[in-house]
Amino acid sequence: MATQAAIAWEANKPLSIEDVQVAPPQAGEVRIQILFTALCHTDAYTWSGKDPEGLFPCILGHEAAGIVESVGKGVTEVKPGDHVIPCYQAECRECKFCKSGKTNLCGKVRAATGVGVMMTDRKSRFSVNGTPIYHFMGTSTFSQYTVVHDVSVAKIDLNAPLEKVCLLGCGVPTGLGAVWNTAKVEPGSIVAVFGLGTVGLAVAEGAKSAGASRIIGVDIDSNKFDIVERAFPSVFLLTSDKDVCLADNVSAKNFGVTEFVNPKDHDKPIQQVIVDLTDGGVDYSFECIGNVSVMRAALECCHKGWGTSVIVGVAASGQEISTRPFQLVTGRVWKGTAFGGFKSRSQVPWLVEKYMKKEIKVDEYITHNLTLAEINKAFDLMHERGCLRCVLKMHT
Numbered sequence: 001m002a003t004q005a006a007i008a009w010e011a012n013k014p015l016s017i018e019d020v021q022v023a024p025p026q027a028g029e030v031r032i033q034i035l036f037t038a039l040c041h042t043d044a045y046t047w048s049g050k051d052p053e054g055l056f057p058c059i060l061g062h063e064a065a066g067i068v069e070s071v072g073k074g075v076t077e078v079k080p081g082d083h084v085i086p087c088y089q090a091e092c093r094e095c096k097f098c099k100s101g102k103t104n105l106c107g108k109v110r111a112a113t114g115v116g117v118m119m120t121d122r123k124s125r126f127s128v129n130g131t132p133i134y135h136f137m138g139t140s141t142f143s144q145y146t147v148v149h150d151v152s153v154a155k156i157d158l159n160a161p162l163e164k165v166c167l168l169g170c171g172v173p174t175g176l177g178a179v180w181n182t183a184k185v186e187p188g189s190i191v192a193v194f195g196l197g198t199v200g201l202a203v204a205e206g207a208k209s210a211g212a213s214r215i216i217g218v219d220i221d222s223n224k225f226d227i228v229e230r231a232f233p234s235v236f237l238l239t240s241d242k243d244v245c246l247a248d249n250v251s252a253k254n255f256g257v258t259e260f261v262n263p264k265d266h267d268k269p270i271q272q273v274i275v276d277l278t279d280g281g282v283d284y285s286f287e288c289i290g291n292v293s294v295m296r297a298a299l300e301c302c303h304k305g306w307g308t309s310v311i312v313g314v315a316a317s318g319q320e321i322s323t324r325p326f327q328l329v330t331g332r333v334w335k336g337t338a339f340g341g342f343k344s345r346s347q348v349p350w351l352v353e354k355y356m357k358k359e360i361k362v363d364e365y366i367t368h369n370l371t372l373a374e375i376n377k378a379f380d381l382m383h384e385r386g387c388l389r390c391v392l393k394m395h396t
């Protein structure tokens with residue numbers, strides 16, 4: 001079929017909206033009409049050329065929701081008309097990862113999704129004038145139609161608003177799950193969150209619901225702190241741009257952050273500031289930026305003997321973490337998380353239900369709404385003050 005998609009022809013070059021051919025789904029594949037997609041900082045990371053797995057030309061995008069258009073042979077768990085969220089982290093329930101009970105990573109299609117093709121024939125389903133276009137993260141949601149592996153599709157409640165629950169494809173579950181599944185924060189814990197973007201705020205939300213006693217937000221943007229100092233409920237004052245929607249109740253405090261630290265306000269290293277504030281360090285810390293120096297600080301602000309630091313941010317190719325091994329010898333634990341440890345096909349529908357029951361926030365993370373045609377503007381907005389998630393309407 002012919003459809004429209006945003007093509008990343010080269011790293012950092014503006015995305016180009018083009019007519020794209022999307023081949024029918026083959027065995028074990030699902031073709032999805034994408035209705036809404038959000039932008040995540042990982043899309044920007046790969047587009048920047050710093051992702052060792054980044055391939056061009058490609059169709060980026062991995063935080064979306066849509067409707068199944070057709071299915072290939074052997075697909076039994078979804079049918080045309082089902083409402084779905086594509087999952088960049090697959091769940092086949094058969095591979096040794098899925099059966100281990102120890103991880104949410106799945107090995108079934110990862111080798112193919114890492115090189116931008118489908119498993120069956122190691123080819124792409126996208127082309128522009130005969131030129132194959134690589135898939136991205138097994139999802140490629142910056143296209144009005146995409147083809148994904150059946151193990152990468154979560155079927156969700158038909159009543160769920162797709163323009164909202166698209167966020168449950170990445171950032172919000174990642175933050176919540178980092179707390180609930182990876183760190184397993186206990187009531188009364190002291191938590192530090194580095195980076196108050198969508199992922200960091202979702203960590204704060206998860207920590208609040210886990211009963212953390214203090215949630216220390218660390219960010220270099222003091223505007224975020226000014227915003228939260230205003231009376232509750234507060235409002236982000238965004239820009240005067242007419243396309244920007246002002247979101248009510250968007251402040252770090254509303255997501256559970258109880259106090260703030262701006263590293264720029266201190267002469268001491270930020271880890272020392274936090275250790276001093278917390279009688280020896282936090283029980284749990286989360287790095288939600290992708291900065292290896294901050295990852296070190298996040299580990300080193302943890303309490304001796306038991307403090308656990310979770311790396312959530314994605315760091316560029318060539319970047320490495322370091323610390324004195326003594327930090328680990330003396331009981332601090334360094335962990336990482338992918339998609340917050342959630343089993344995608346099993347648990348994304350559960351997250352959707354939690355949203356429908358108002359048990360988790362989603363709307364509050366959406367600060368902007370644009371269309372597919374405005375995707376480059378949406379990427380620009382990501383770097384602007386007040387932007388958490390921008391949702392693109394794919395069909396106008």
Ligand SMILES: NC(=O)C1=CN([C@@H]2O[C@H](COP(=O)(O)OP(=O)(O)OC[C@H]3O[C@@H](n4cnc5c(N)ncnc54)[C@H](OP(=O)(O)O)[C@@H]3O)[C@@H](O)[C@H]2O)C=CC1
Pocket residue numbers: 040041042045170171174194195196197198199200218219220221263288289290291294311312313314315337338339340383388
């Ligand atoms: N592991 C996983 O499964 C997933 C990982 N990610 C990764 O998580 C990270 C966060 O994503 P997202 O929330 O969308 O990103 P954002 O860019 O929205 O959030 C990061 C925040 O950290 C702030 N910041 C930047 N530098 C520092 C610093 N030195 N100290 C304190 N704060 C700082 C940024 O401020 P400013 O905007 O002013 O720069 C921004 O507010 C990204 O690396 C993304 O790729 C995302 C989803 C899933």
Ligand SMILES: N[C@@H](CCC(=O)N[C@@H](CSC=O)C(=O)NCC(=O)O)C(=O)O
Pocket residue numbers: 040041042043051052053054089105110170314315316317337338339
């Ligand atoms: N290709 C990247 C990998 C970046 C990465 O770690 N991705 C996260 C998800 S980020 C979502 O926004 C992840 O889940 N990783 C696990 C995986 O199997 O990819 C690189 O090499 O840096």
Ligand SMILES: [Zn+2]
Pocket residue numbers: 040041042043062063170171
């Ligand atoms: Zn993401």
Ligand SMILES: [Zn+2]
Pocket residue numbers: 090091092093094095096097098099105106107108
């Ligand atoms: Zn598997």
